Amino acid sequence: MNRWVVWTIIVVLGGSVLLLGGSTFTIVTKSSFEATSTPIPGETRIDNNFYYFELDHNLAIPVGVAGKCDERFYRVIHFRERDSVVCIAPKEIIEKYRKELDVFNRKALIYSVLKKLNPGRYSCIFLVRPSAFDFYHEVVKTVFKLGFDVMWFPLENFQPIVFDLGNKRLEIRR
């Protein structure tokens, strides 16, 4: 074999490997590790025109309007004397609906619920668990694009959602 042919093959293949490494570096650094977001109001007030979603990990659970939590996902407890409603999403139920709640699934429930809501009438409030602080930024971008006003409220892990209907506020209960 001609030694020049061999050396040409070596140089071309070596160059390709280095080029591949370089382009992977550029793609990885440029695309994955930056997010841009805008601050929005944190909201504790309750209004009939607020529609709530809970964000936990990569799941968006449609809660519903204040005090009327979707009973497919939530165990709902009414405290008549205090005029408050507590909504808790049991883990086993969330596991059962994991696919439908996954924000990466194009057919996720959040998108079909948003399609049915009128952005002129409803504002979206996201109740965000610590595990979803990153996904929040992606979800909110989509919701803004659909024309909704967006607000948010942080929840700690395992903290129940409590609607204090009497005082028209979200109640912090630990």
Added chain:
Amino acid sequence: MVIDRETRDLIFSVVFLSVIILVGVAGVLTTMVSTINAPVSLNVDISVHDGRYPLVVVFERNVASFWCNDLCPSSDEIKELLRDFCDSFDKLRQQFPDLYSQPDAIRQFVEKGLDKHRFYLVSAVRPSGVKLFQAFLQAKRDWGLYESSIPVPEGWAVKLDCK
């Protein structure tokens, strides 16, 4: 054993090529690992809102701290107001070292010390600061101060950009 020249060249080229491929693959993997470990950055777009300038307060590890930088281009008067506010917060903090973790005291201080017509609050909330932020939101009731907030995942760097 006698190896002819062509065979020697072939062996040499195969060895050389293997080394280059190994170095390349190692380089790519190292780069990916170091990039994955690199801090993620959140670019936060803030702006002057109805003539009010942003004052950023960070809630993390159940402590609230103000970023007293002049984030948006502003007049000397605004800079001075911001400096005065932060100086008096520092003085108060020296008197009451646990002020950072007292939502009601922070609310009272902001209510009295911050000009509502010149400033608004931007709260950056980390998961470790949720408890304090919740208490802060509960403590304030219709105080007439415009405010907005943003969740910032733990470990993410924040870059504030005034639009």
